[in-house]
Amino acid sequence: MSQKRPVENGVSPIFVERWSPRSYDESSISEAELNTLFEAARWTPSAYNAQPWRFIYARRGTPQWQTFLDLLIPYNRAWAERASALVIAVSAQEFVPPGAKEAISTGAQSYDTGAAVAYLVLQASLSRLATHIVTGFDKDAARQVLGIPQNFKVESAIVIGRQGKPEALSPELQARETPNERQPLQNFVAEGRFGFKG
Numbered sequence: 001m002s003q004k005r006p007v008e009n010g011v012s013p014i015f016v017e018r019w020s021p022r023s024y025d026e027s028s029i030s031e032a033e034l035n036t037l038f039e040a041a042r043w044t045p046s047a048y049n050a051q052p053w054r055f056i057y058a059r060r061g062t063p064q065w066q067t068f069l070d071l072l073i074p075y076n077r078a079w080a081e082r083a084s085a086l087v088i089a090v091s092a093q094e095f096v097p098p099g100a101k102e103a104i105s106t107g108a109q110s111y112d113t114g115a116a117v118a119y120l121v122l123q124a125s126l127s128r129l130a131t132h133i134v135t136g137f138d139k140d141a142a143r144q145v146l147g148i149p150q151n152f153k154v155e156s157a158i159v160i161g162r163q164g165k166p167e168a169l170s171p172e173l174q175a176r177e178t179p180n181e182r183q184p185l186q187n188f189v190a191e192g193r194f195g196f197k198g
Contacts, residue, residue: 017125019180022176024079024080027162029161036127038120044115047108047112048097052093052112057085059085065086071141072086088158094151130162134156134159
């Protein structure tokens with residue numbers, strides 16, 4: 001365990017041990033392995049049980065792989081090209097509640113989809129897979145080339161694979177290939193009233 005990430009307040013180590021590396025080992029990943037991650041996301045709580053998350057993916061070695069890689073900005077593509085899978089997370093902006101005829105917005109689509117991504121990456125960690133969530137990609141191009149309808153919001157990309165050696169990265173990225181720190185609780189938790197600076 002890194003000294004930068006001590007376990008505090010009785011939390012399970014799974015939350016502290018998960019981090020977002022950029023070095024991957026170029027191995028392949030099976031559909032069964034990916035489906036385990038998507039199954040975890042399936043059980044995410046959601047407002048009205050709308051389940052707005054949708055995941056579109058490509059695996060290394062498939063015809064779609066280069067299409068997904070090309071969506072990433074050059075900085076991210078340079079390291080993500082060694083990953084095993086790329087996933088684009090999108091959220092449905094409306095749904096038709098049971099028994100209703102008209103579609104509504106819950107107002108929680110992005111929130112719920114973010115929670116589903118969190119479930120996915122925690123399951124990946126339990127499955128000894130590494131993940132890195134990125135927003136540095138062309139969302140408009142993703143919408144076009146992946147056929148994403150306008151009533152879905154493009155949220156994030158998720159890089160998935162088995163962690164590789166830092167030496168595979170540029171010197172600049174090697175220096176960053178370590179778990180980062182987190183703010184103390186008092187910076188984001190307050191009882192009774194908003195009491196934060198900024």
